[in-house]
Amino acid sequence: MAKDRLAGVLERYEAVIGLEIHTExxxxxxxxxxxxxxxxxxxxNTRVCPVCLGMPGALPxxxxxxxxxxVLAGLALDCEIARFSQFHRKxxxxxxxxxxxxxxxxxxxxxxxxxLDVEVGEGDAAYVTRIGITRIHLEEDTGKMIHVGGAExxxxxxxxxxVDFNRAGTPLIELVTEPDIRTPEEARRFxxxxxxxxxxxxxxxxxxxxxxxxxxxxxxIRPRGASEFxxxxxxxxxxxxxxxxxxxxxxxxxxxxxxxxxxxxVQETRHWDxxxxxxxxLRSKEEAHDYRYFPEPDMVPFEFTDxxxxxxxxxxxxxxxxxxxxxxxxxxLPKQDARLIADDVALSRFFEAAVQAAGASRAKPVANWVLxxxxxxxxxxxxxxxxCGVSPAMLAELVVLVDDGxxxxxxxxxxxxxxxxxxxxxxxxxxxxxxRQVSDEAAIEAAVRKVLDENPAEVSSYRAGKxxxxxWFVGQVMREMRGQANPAVVNEVVRRLxxx
Amino acid sequence: MAITEAEVRxxxxxARLALTDEQVQHLARELSSILGHIxxxxxxxxxxxxxxxxxxPVRNVMRPDEVRPGLPRDLALANAPEARxxxxxxxxxVGAEEGA
Numbered sequence: 227m228a229k230d231r232l233a234g235v236l237e238r239y240e241a242v243i244g245l246e247i248h249t250e251x252x253x254x255x256x257x258x259x260x261x262x263x264x265x266x267x268x269x270x271n272t273r274v275c276p277v278c279l280g281m282p283g284a285l286p287x288x289x290x291x292x293x294x295x296x297v298l299a300g301l302a303l304d305c306e307i308a309r310f311s312q313f314h315r316k317x318x319x320x321x322x323x324x325x326x327x328x329x330x331x332x333x334x335x336x337x338x339x340x341x342l343d344v345e346v347g348e349g350d351a352a353y354v355t356r357i358g359i360t361r362i363h364l365e366e367d368t369g370k371m372i373h374v375g376g377a378e379x380x381x382x383x384x385x386x387x388x389v390d391f392n393r394a395g396t397p398l399i400e401l402v403t404e405p406d407i408r409t410p411e412e413a414r415r416f417x418x419x420x421x422x423x424x425x426x427x428x429x430x431x432x433x434x435x436x437x438x439x440x441x442x443x444x445x446x447i448r449p450r451g452a453s454e455f456x457x458x459x460x461x462x463x464x465x466x467x468x469x470x471x472x473x474x475x476x477x478x479x480x481x482x483x484x485x486x487x488x489x490x491x492v493q494e495t496r497h498w499d500x501x502x503x504x505x506x507x508l509r510s511k512e513e514a515h516d517y518r519y520f521p522e523p524d525m526v527p528f529e530f531t532d533x534x535x536x537x538x539x540x541x542x543x544x545x546x547x548x549x550x551x552x553x554x555x556x557x558x559l560p561k562q563d564a565r566l567i568a569d570d571v572a573l574s575r576f577f578e579a580a581v582q583a584a585g586a587s588r589a590k591p592v593a594n595w596v597l598x599x600x601x602x603x604x605x606x607x608x609x610x611x612x613x614c615g616v617s618p619a620m621l622a623e624l625v626v627l628v629d630d631g632x633x634x635x636x637x638x639x640x641x642x643x644x645x646x647x648x649x650x651x652x653x654x655x656x657x658x659x660x661x662r663q664v665s666d667e668a669a670i671e672a673a674v675r676k677v678l679d680e681n682p683a684e685v686s687s688y689r690a691g692k693x694x695x696x697x698w699f700v701g702q703v704m705r706e707m708r709g710q711a712n713p714a715v716v717n718e719v720v721r722r723l724x725x726x
Numbered sequence: 727m728a729i730t731e732a733e734v735r736x737x738x739x740x741a742r743l744a745l746t747d748e749q750v751q752h753l754a755r756e757l758s759s760i761l762g763h764i765x766x767x768x769x770x771x772x773x774x775x776x777x778x779x780x781x782x783p784v785r786n787v788m789r790p791d792e793v794r795p796g797l798p799r800d801l802a803l804a805n806a807p808e809a810r811x812x813x814x815x816x817x818x819x820v821g822a823e824e825g826a
Contacts, residue, residue, distance in 0.1 A: 254791050261794025270812040271803065275796035291791035319742055321816045372813070388813035391802075516740055529785045 228476040228503075235482040236409065239447040242455055243407035243474060245416060249424060250367055250438040251295050251397040252431045258366040258397040259286030259329065266436055270390035278366075278395030280325030285524050288313070292397035293336070293528070295429040296364045297538050299399060300337025302423055302545060303359050307535050311336050312527035313364075317518045321389055322369040330400075332519040335363035336528075342423075343547075344415045348562075357416050358404030369394040399429075405444070405455070410474035414467050417441050422546045422569040434466050441470050446491065447481045456481070457491040461505055463498045473498035477505055549574060557581065557589035566597055572611045576600075576618050583622030584629075591625045599642050615646050624652040632656065633663045634713055665712040667719065670703070673711070674719045677702045688724050696720060729757040 254264050260277035276284035297307055314332035340359035347353060370393050375385030401420070407413050421432045421439060432439040446458035461477055464470040476498075481491050496505035544552075546568045553564035567577050577596050581589045600621065604614055624645075628638045633656055641652045641661065648655070656662060664670060677699060678685050688695045699720045704711055731754045738745045738753075745753070796802075799812055808815035 256791050256793050260796070261789075261792060262796045263793045269799075271799050271814070272812075273796060274799075274802050275794075279797070279802060287787065287789040289791050290788040293788060317740070319740075371816075384818055386818055387816050388811060389816055390813050516736075518740070523780075526780050526782070526784045526787050 228479040229472065231479050232410070232475045235447075235479050238450060239478070239482050239485075240450050240452075241408055241410075241474070241478045242405045242446050242448065242458075243410075243413050244405040244444045245401075245403045245407065245413060246442045246444070247401045247403075247417065247420065248367075248440045248442075249399050249401070249430045249432060251292050251399065251429050252433075252438050253429055254289065254291050254295070254397055256289060257395040258289055258292055258364070259395060260284075262395065264396055265392075266438070268392055270388070271392060273392045274394070278324070279391055280323075286329060286522075288525060289397060292364060294538055295397070295427070296336045296362060296399050297530070297535065298427055298541060299401075299424065299429060300340060300362050301535075301539050301542055302427055303337075303340035303342055303362070303401075305337035305340030305359060305362060307530060308334055308336055308338070308528075309531075310334065310527060310529055313522040313525050314519045315522050316365075320368070321387065322371050322391075322394070324369065324391060324394055328365060328368070329522055329525075330365035331363035335361040337362035342416065342419060344412065344419050346409075346412050346415045355406070355408075355412055357406045357412075360402040360404055362399055362401045365398050365400060367393050367396040367398040410471040410478070413443060413474055414471040417470055418467055419546075426543055426545055426571050428543070428571075437465075443470065443474055443477075445474055445477050445481070447478055447485070456485075457493050459491060459493065459505075460495045461498055462495060462508075465500065469498060469500050472500075472503060473505060476503065480505065553589075553593075557586060557593075559589060559593050563593050563597055567593060570611075573601075576611050576621075579618035580622045580625070583619050584625045588622075588625050588629055591629065592621065595621055595625060595642075599639065603642075603646055615649060616642075620645055620651055627652055627656060631663060631665055631712060633661055634709075636709065636713075637661050637663060661710060663712050664707060664710050665715050667715060670707070670711055670715050670719050671723070673703050673706045674699075674716070674723055677706055678723060685724065696724070699724070729754050729761060 250264075252264060252266070256262060257264055257273075257278055260275050262273045262275050262278055265273060277286055300307055311331070311334045313329050315327040316330045316332070317327045319326050337359075338361045340362070341356055342359060343354050343356050345352060345354050369389055369391040372388040372390070373384035374388060403416070407416060417439075424430050424432050424439075430438055434440070441464055443461045443464070444458045445461060446456035448454065448456045459477060459481070461473050464473050477496065484491055492507075495508045497508050498505050546565075550561070550564045550568035553559045553568055554561055557564075559567075567573050573596065577592065580592045580596070584592055600611075600614075600616060603609075603616065604611060607614065609615070624638055624641060627633050627641075628635055633641065637656075638652075641655050644650070644655050644659075645652055650658075681699075681702070684695055684698065688699075696717070700713065700716050703716050703720060704713065707716075731750050734745070734750050734754045734757065738750070803809040803812070803814065806814045
């Protein structure tokens with residue numbers, strides 16, 4: 227396994243990795259240059275028009291919201307925003323591209339020279355690495371092809387292919403990093419962190435499975451201490467963060483084996499096969515990469531004023547890293563818990579509403595419920611947090627009931643399971659089921675005495691030194707009181723009476 | 727500036743055009759004469775003149791993010807040489823590439 231050999235290889239070689247990440251702006255209503263809707267799937271060629279089909283004479287007009295979303299992404303990543311910019315035509319032939327050119331950006335992208343600080347590793351081994359962002363530009367996505375005949379949808383050996391242009395023209399941003407990434411784990415963390423930012427900006431659903439976020443990597447290796455770059459290979463077709471990590475690990479080890487055996491790395495595009503866990507070379511003609519970029523004559527250039535850029539900056543939401551830090555410093559959450567909540571926009575909104583209702587001093591138990599029972603419920607049902615049947619007010623009331631000692635933690639879990647189904651407020655469930663926790667010492671003492679009287683043998687054993695029996699007595703008392711007793715009080719009374 | 731026949735063949739390959747030797751010779755002459763005209767323009771003193779992609783000083787033409795009706799599928803596919811299952815049919819790609 228390449229993964230097992232990676233650490234050994236990285237002792238002798240340094241990997242140099244740059245990422246190219248394409249993200250569809252799926253939150254927009256309409257396509258990049260026409261009014262066709264942006265959506266996933268559906269019947270082939272049902273979201274097309276003369277513009278996205280590239281029919282002669284059809285004129286593209288850029289989507290204002292897509293331009294703004296790209297600049298917003300640039301501002302979130304500390305990019306410089308171009309004052310003057312324009313679209314270019316990138317010419318090449320492929321059947322999923324109707325016009326035989328893609329409208330993209332060339333030497334005047336909207337955003338350049340940004341950075342993202344990425345936290346890698348956990349605990350004592352954790353470190354922060356700054357990854358430079360070369361550029362972010364806006365372009366249009368291509369259509370999709372289905373290959374018919376031959377082996378299972380692979381292009382090689384297919385008899386013919388079907389083309390669906392529903393996706394053609396979907397607004398797509400391309401982000402290119404500097405070659406600042408040194409390990410597969412750093413690459414994975416960069417992509418994950420970027421995803422949480424784009425989700426926070428609300429510009430894309432960033433689904434790697436559905437292809438709305440696609441990560442390609444350029445990777446080369448060089449002997450430790452060398453300053454010159456080695457020959458790079460481009461790796462494509464990684465459909466998950468794990469695939470990104472594994473493909474890079476494989477590729478680094480492959481290149482090291484090549485160099486170690488006296489061979490050389492060839493500059494080429496390689497395809498990750500997640501099933502076979504290997505990369506293989508894609509056939510391509512170098513000549514074909516002559517894109518003959520020229521300014522898009524169908525659209526006029528952009529000039530962005532400082533005022534406009536600042537008006538976009540004003541729309542920047544709180545980003546996950548800042549939110550996490552706030553949860554740690556203001557609410558006292560452990561860093562790991564804070565990150566788990568802060569990375570998810572909807573979960574954060576829920577958490578903050580619940581904390582507001584329950585009081586900031588109860589932020590920790592609220593976080594425990596959000597990451598515990600609530601997350602388990604979301605995972606089990608697949609529901610979104612906004613429509614999972616539990617409101618922030620319900621969870622807050624539950625936390626207060628436990629904190630005030632009205633019900634035990636165990637009872638609270640029952641109430642949670644009940645309110646998920648009925649939608650009732652937890653207080654109402656506690657009333658209706660008579661679930662109130664009994665903390666009254668006299669009532670508890672009566673129950674304890676009854677249990678001790680009924681079990682003289684166990685009492686003798688305890689008094690003879692088998693003090694571990696205390697838990698058994700507590701259990702008996704809890705059962706006697708139908709689980710409604712305050713366990714802390716029961717524990718204390720049991721010990722006191724046994725010691726008498 | 728002269729365009730060689732090799733350059734014509736390269737551009738023709740990129741544009742997926744099949745040219746006869748005669749056409750290649752003809753186009754090499756024709757493209758060379760067009761570039762000759764551009765050489766004349768290049769001889770002008772244009773110091774201080776900004777490159778122009780568009781003749782009009784118009785900027786920032788955009789549309790609001792609104793959905794508009796598109797083409798019904800049967801119309802979209804009407805001129806396709808071949809269609810099947812609502813999709814455009816294209817011949818096998820890898821084989822065609824290899825033969826190009």
